[in-house]
Amino acid sequence: MVYNLKPNLTFWPIQTPGCRKSRLPLKVVGMASKGSIQAEHGVLNLGEVLVGDCRSFEVPLINNGSCSVSFCLAVQQSLLDPGLPENSQKKDPVALELDSERGTIPARSRLLIRSTVRPARRTRYCWDLTYQTLSSAGSVLDAPQALCQVQDVRCSVEGLSKLQIWSLFSLGHLNAHLQRDPAPPELTYRVPTRHSLRRCPSIFTSAMLDFNFSAAPLGSDPSNVLLMFENTGSIPVSGQYL
Known part of the structure; x- marks a missing residue:
């Protein structure tokens, strides 16, 4: 939406008493836009991460608008294991940590959010990242909006x-x-x-x-590893x- 304003500027010299005031008309044109951000990649695939270990990565966020956007991030965790009871999924701590959950992206800019994954159990993880835009006072302006998904984190020894x-x-x-x-x-x-x-x-x-x-959990299936040797010389060994 475009706003057209017509203010007037009134001025007079204070050094000369009784001088007539002057008025200068101005024209101000402003454009209002609803800020939004998006992730550079809709889906981030981290691959395998050992249980008890950690892996750091960056989530690139982009602001293609013409104004700065202040935001806050939230993480929702899902365990993609049908054998796990529902109550254990709710009790598990969120294994994805964001270094900063609030920030501001200038207009037409890119911001990297550093994140760390620390899986606590042997299962497949999936995280949904959402954001909400904030006002200049820090209050929330709208409902959570989907940003990106971090998935396919397999925490198993056989992978x-x-x-x-x-x-x-x-x-x-x-x-x-x-x-x-x-x-x-x-x-x-x-x-x-x-x-x-x-x-x-x-x-x-x-x-x-x-x-x-x-290490492997007690009672797990055995793992077979094949080592192949290459003779790079010209005679058999x-x-x-x-």
Whole structure:
């Protein structure tokens, strides 16, 4: 909506007593708009997060209007597990935390809201983010409006990502050991020589690295992990892992 105002400016010189007043007509044109904001992405997919761990991410908010918008955010949590009773879903604390629930976005600007996820149980989470616009005095102007959804957060051990498996099995250290030249105690020969009289290496070989299989709930299904080794050389290599 456009407003047209016609105020008058009256002025006179105070240094000259009895001087006639002057009037200057003005024209003021203003435009009123209802502020609103939106999320840059309607759905945010976080993937897998370990129970008891945390992950930080940012929610981009955009104001495409011609005026600044003050807002307050709210989070509604849902657990996408049909086996959970309804009362336990209400008692669970909200696992999504916002660094700032109130703020102001200038006109035609973008604001990043930093958030942190801390899942407390092994299930799938989903959060709905809503907002309400605020007046200059901080009072709420309208009803909650949908902003975006954070979903598909799977908190299970069997849904580990490749990066997490790489870290748990110390594959970076394993590759470093495999690329080194073998030490004399690690070498074996097809026939006895003066360098080695044993066909098999000693069982007292010191451990090169540890595998961390993480934790799993009692009674859960076993997990199978397949390690594939690649020979990047030009001759066949035989090895034994103890």
